[in-house]
Amino acid sequence: MRTKLKLAVYVIAGLMIGFSSNAQKTVIKKEALPANAQTFLKTHFGSKKPSYILEDKEILSTEYKVQFDNKIEIEFDKKGNWKEVDAKIGKVPKSIIPKKIASYIKANFPKEDVTKIEIETSGYETKLTNGLELKFNMKGDFIKIDK
Structure with missing residues (x-):
């Protein structure tokens, strides 16, 4: 029984290495x-x-x-x-940011720009110039601040 388990582990590990080497x-x-x-x-x-x-x-x-x-x-x-736009130095073009998210940021963080925006399965995540990360649902409604 143990040898079958070891064999299965080796086969799975070999397949994973094979898959990653094909990248x-x-x-x-x-x-x-x-x-x-x-x-x-x-x-x-x-x-x-x-x-x-x-x-x-x-x-x-x-x-x-x-x-x-x-x-x-x-x-x-x-x-x-698009999945992610990351401005390593500078800001994300405003035309990319959904209007509802841009309005929320302008109203609550008027001096900040978006340096990164990402679409995830649950919604959007943005990073501001002050380092705060804001989460929004797919409709653009604010959910929470991550730091």
Whole structure:
């Protein structure tokens, strides 16, 4: 019984190492992004050219990462839907932030800008220039402050 358990553990560990070793990051051109991602970039960043675009292929998923010279980094899922916009230095373009969230931040934190916004399954998470992290549901209603 113990040898079967050990064998199962070794097989699972081998499969996990095999899956992770198949992950592949490739530099791609803007035209190779899914249409949704291309539209997002054109809408919110106009004709600015990214400093790089990576396609991160794994066995079960594909993600894309776009970075601009101003250190704004955008992550997209395999369909080209944005998942995260992170302005390492600076602020996230206001056009990306849902109106209800932008209104809440303007009313309650008028001197702060959004440096990061992320879509999660439960809603949005934003990070402000003062370091506070605010959580909102999918409708844009404020839920709580995380720190």
